[in-house]
Amino acid sequence: MSIIELEGVVKEYQSGSExxxxxxxxxxYANRGEMVTVIGPSGSGKSTMLNMTGLLDTPTEGIVRLEGVDVSALSEDELTEKRRSGIGFVFQDFHLLPMLTAVENVELPSMWDTSVDRHGRAIDLLKRVGLEDRLDHLPSELSGGQQQRVAIARALINEPKILLADEPTGNLDQDTARTILAELTRLKTEEDIAIVVVSHDELLMEYAxxxxxxIDGVIT
Structure with missing residues (x-):
């Protein structure tokens, strides 16, 4: 069974009278243990589709299912809980808090849960992405590629079923981008998660x- 599925999803926005x-x-759809890349030019609807997949927006028409369950009837609080516990997000601009160290940034999404050793898991995740010697560094002391690895570790802290990445290599040079994509490829198997990456960069096709x-809101 697919972890996430969109069926006949239509999304309309009003812009004035248009x-x-x-x-x-x-x-x-996306399954555990696979990486699916969604490519397309700017304005094609990729970010809107990612928002639907991440339960950040609701369709005008159609169905979104998470683990086979239609989420349209869920309350906002229930959707928030589904996102918090089941979906990890990685963004192009990293979105790290500048005053926190690498390990503190990774811990942040799990601070609500005192029943888990979030500090230990944060350290383990940073080690797995090759940053065991950067645990106490601030974002300003890290390269772009290192910051993106911190962002990936942070997205995994709550043991999500799905990892969504929006242009994760957009601010990186090609060598660093390949390192990050190889990291995602390894982690999809180790963590048994579905990874959905949206980008206009065709380099991602090599790893998917x-x-x-x-294109124009239609999958071809």
Whole structure:
């Protein structure tokens, strides 16, 4: 069974008197242990699709299922809990807090849960992404690639079922981008998670198990 599934998803926005159809009947799924890359030009609807996959937005029409369950009837609090416990997010701009160390940034999403050893898991995750010697460094003391690895470790702290990455290599040179993509490829198997990456960078196709192309709100 797919971890996440979009069925016939349409998303419309109002811009003045004009209706903009960002997604036009999208069907999509992702399974545990695979990386799916969604490519397409700017304005094709990739970010809107990622928001649907991450339960950050609701479709105008269609169904979003998480582990086979239609989430349309869930309350906002229930959706928040699903995102917190089941979905990790990695962004192009890292979004690390500048006053916190690497290990503190990784711990942040799990600070609500006192029943787990979040500090130990944060250290373990940073070691797994090759940053065991950067635990106490601030973001300003890390390279772009190192900051992205911290962001990946942070996204994994709550043991999500899905990792969503929005242009994760957009601010990186090609060598560093390849290092990050190789890291994601390894982690999808080790953590048994589904990874969905949206990008206009065709380099990601080399690392994906599947690639889908989104053009003008339609998967081709």
């Amino acid at each position: 209706t903009i159809e960002a997604l036009k009947g999208v069907d999509f 198990d599947r690639t889908v192309e989104l």
